Amino acid sequence: MSVDERFERARLCYERSVFGGDAAALAAADQELDAIEADLALSRGRVLHARFLERRADGEDPRESALFERAAELYRNLGDERGEGEALFWIGVLHQVIRDDDAAAVPALERSLELATGADDRRTMSYALRHLGIAEHRAGRLDRARERLERSTRLRRDLDFPAGVAANLVGLAYIAAGQDRRDEALTLIEEASALAEAAAAKGIIPSIDEARTALTNGFPPA
Template identity: 60%
Template sequence: MLYDQAVFGGDVDALTAAERDLDAVEADLALAKGRLAHARFLAGTQADPQELALFERAAGLYRALNDMRGEGEALFWAGLVHQVVRGEQDAAVPVLERSYELAAVAGDKLTMSYALRHLGIAEHRAGRLGAARERLEESVRLRREVGFLPGVAANLIGLAHIAAAEGHHQEALELLAEAGSIAEAAGAKGVMRWVGEAREQLESGQASK
């Protein structure tokens, strides 16, 4: 249609509109392909060397389109690759922080919650347990607000690990119990498995003391 407008209708501006539409489609496609690659990695397959490039391509296209929500989401996934796939904490943190900033401006609470979760993980790994707790608690709040219950349960597991690291065994058990109840109610079987694994780790840690 836009081609016809430009060629037959003489509307040259239609070409610009067409290019923007195609860039938006390409950005969405790159983001979707990158997420599929990450899901395969989490399922145990070998990391896709193109995963980061897909997310960075999506972020660049969204940026050119002045789509802050899209750019923030794509940057989150790029940060996730650095942190989870490549173990590059120093590279991940500034990307996750920028993702959070853009998502906050765009009002994208879900992406904000994701960025905060993984910033909390970075704080935890750096031994800054108080800061890690703050990030995860804020992520939980946002996830409850948008109704993302499997994500709430996942964050409660993270908070249980922090409580255990602080020596609060009973609090950790209570957080895991709540996480399990929420995950079961949401039908989040994967998260329920994580709850079981975290409980086993907590119990084995107590047994070794």
């Protein structure tokens, strides 16, 4: 449902209350407005996260955490498991990427995966699995990391999300190298490069080039 439709439904609820004497309509209006607020909070949080990635030296913007937490709370109260799962994913990413705290990130990511699976939100599933795989990799559990990233990659291929596939292949290449599968690692890097170029995913290319250089120099685990 679009934002305009939700605003219109909230307006109609107001009229039912004021002119029709329907007191219950106000609760329905609150739900429509809460859904709008949740979507807006999630979107604003994502933009702040992108700004962090662009200017890491500036550090964390405290508004980001507050926005994702508010979105998760609103979606939870609305019974919107798909929305809550996405908000929890971003909470997990904030802990993992900004605060370098996998211990705090993993529970949020696991709950995100659970809710996204129940809602058949395969895109959020792919993201949660990717970042759970990153956590496993950083903990040295390479088999588990590979399983998570491969599941994420299959979902992204099914979703026709080549930029996301390319990003995952870089991680899988590091894992392959860490397991002494150097030829496979190189193949994964070249596929990632081709996918990124075709998708004009310029933001991924530096990490691909870095991985290719690391492979040439013996590819130590990332």
